[in-house]
Amino acid sequence: MSGTRRDEELENGVGVLAIEHDSEFDDDGKPKRTGTVWTASAHIITAIIGSGVLSLAWATAQLGWIGGVPTLVVFSGITLFTSNLLADCYRSPDPVTGKRNYTYMEEVQATLGRFNCLACGIVQYVNLSGMVIGYTITASISMVAIRKSNCFHSKGHAASCMFSNNPYMIGLGIFEIFLSQIPNFHKLTFLSTIAAIMSFGYASIGIGLSLAQIIAGKGGKTTLTGVEIGVDITPADKLWTTFRALGDIAFTYSFSAVLVEIQDTLKSPPAENVVMKKANRTAVLTTTVFYMSCGCLGYAAFGNKAPGNMLTGFGFYEPFWLIDLANLFIVIHIVGAYQLFTQPVYSKIESWAIDTWPNSMFIKGEQPIQIGQKTVFSLNGLRLIGRTLFVIIATILAMAMPFFNEILALLGSMTFWPLTVYFPVEMYIANTNIRRWSRKWLMLQLLSFVCFLVSLVAACGSIQGVSSALRTTKPFRFKV
Structure with missing residues (x-):
């Protein structure tokens, strides 16, 4: 009012x-707004601890102890630092009393202008849409892994247990069509909380199984520099997989695209940027502990032969029921994370439609669904048809590109530098009027440039990986 x-x-x-x-x-x-530091932390953890955590043992194997552990720590520190810079841009020009910016694009436009806003929007929504495709692939692999685990348990580890991913991708898509009718980000708290719990669940199972294998003396061979060049690994192979490993790690920290929407759920006082920084610290530090544990213990358990996904690549076969439970947790987590990454896309499309056709009842009209005298749900024509089409398109693209590690690396390499580093740094410089060529300005630009180089080499590695995968796997006919 x-x-x-x-x-x-x-x-x-x-x-x-x-x-x-x-x-x-x-x-x-x-x-x-009713959000708190705990609900924001749950949203962030749901966004951070995703399928990428299961590839960290493989990534550490490519980089070795001397490269893998420091890389995880450095990425964690950079992400926390730049996320806090982004939190101060929610209100502008003053971070406490200024005008709210409801989306990442609005923050960029308010500080850096229209051109940067358009560039940010392209990268952000490609990232969000790509995450959905990646999650669809990952969920189907985990659902197939449950079936394979039971097959191996009953027929033996040498059995040929191959199943198509397509029915599972279609099933997930149908379920997500129903969930996509959740109207906005503010209604996702319960779903995010469940998803966050699930992410802790399957990460803990992976850590526990790795630790048990190490204690039993069955750990693999590890080295300071990771996978060694030899008969099966050429210097070029080593270089490309190292680049893809950097992309995988970057992917695990690519959650900046939804941070502004998460911050927009927070109540105040205290000021939103203060609460968001607490949530950032809680979420990033918590997930870093899990990342280090999964990466290091997974590498110690499997050595240089670590699988791309330690729960679906069948580094573990027994206890089969625990493997099934972990993969079920992955699927439940992805169901929630899927909505977390699609809501900003839905909001952008629907806001544009409302601005373009402000008097259309198809776009603005709500049809209440009642049980007795109580309205339990509300249907909207644009929300029903538009979101359903988005899910269908994402599912078809996932069926056409079912490459797990390569897709993770490509998504991470494309979006880590611009969304996680470049825009937060540039907005901070502009908002605080840091003098050009000053020591602080040079340090921030150096950070941005180094992260750009990391993203560039990771992109090269991931493109080479996707190219290799396309030569051996036919779209729409992928089996694992």
Whole structure:
């Protein structure tokens, strides 16, 4: 309710009612935000701890102890630092009292102008859409892994247990069509909480199984520099897999695309940037512990022969029921994470449609679904048809490109530098008026340049990996 409307009601003698009703809205006229540091942490953890954590043993194997462990630590520190810079841009020009920026693109436009805003939008929405495709592939691999685990258990580890991913991708797509009718980001708290719990569950199982294998004395051979050049590995192979490993690690920290939307769910006071920084610290430090554990213990358990995904690549066969449980946790987590990454895409498309056709009932009209006298749900024509088409297209693309590690590396390499580093750094420089060529300016530019080089070499490695995979796997006919 606007201030003018409230003043009119005060003059009409209904001031108490108006003030009570006004308490349901924030300073921008939108419904009162209810998010806390814990709900924001749950959203971030759901976004961070994803399928990429299961590839960290493989990534560490490519880099070795001398490269893998420091890389994980450095990526963690950079991500936390730049995420905090991004948190200060939610309101502008002042981070506490300024105007709200509801999306990443709005933050960039308010600080860096229209051209940077368009560039940010392209990268962000390609990233979000790509994450959905990657999650569809990963969920299907985990569902097939459950079936394969039971097959190996009953027929032996040498059995030919090959199954198509396509039915599982289609099944996930159908389920996500129903979940996509959740109207906005603010309604995802319960789903994100469940997904965050699931991510801890399967990461813990992977860590526990790796630790048990190490304690039993069955750990693989590890080296300081990782996979060694030899008969099966040429210097070129080593170089490309090292690049792809950097892309995989970058992917595990590629969650900046949804940080602004998460921050927009927070209530205040205290100021949103203060709460968001606490959530960033909690989430990044928590996930780094899991990342280090999965990467290091997984590498110690499997050595230089670590599989691309330690729970679906069948580094472990027994206990088969625990492998099944871990993969079930992965699927449940992905169901929630899928919605976390698609909601900003839906919001952007629907906001554009409302601005273009403001009087269309198909776009703005809501059809309440009631049970008795209570409205339990509301259907909207654009939401129903538009989101359904998006899920269908994402599912078809996932069926056409079913390459796990290569897709992770490509997504990570394409989006880590611009979204996680470049835009937060440039906005911070602009907002705080850091003098050009000063020591602080040079250090921030050096950070951005180094991360750009990492993204560039990771992109080269991932493109080479996808090219190799396309030569050996036919789209729509992928079996694992």
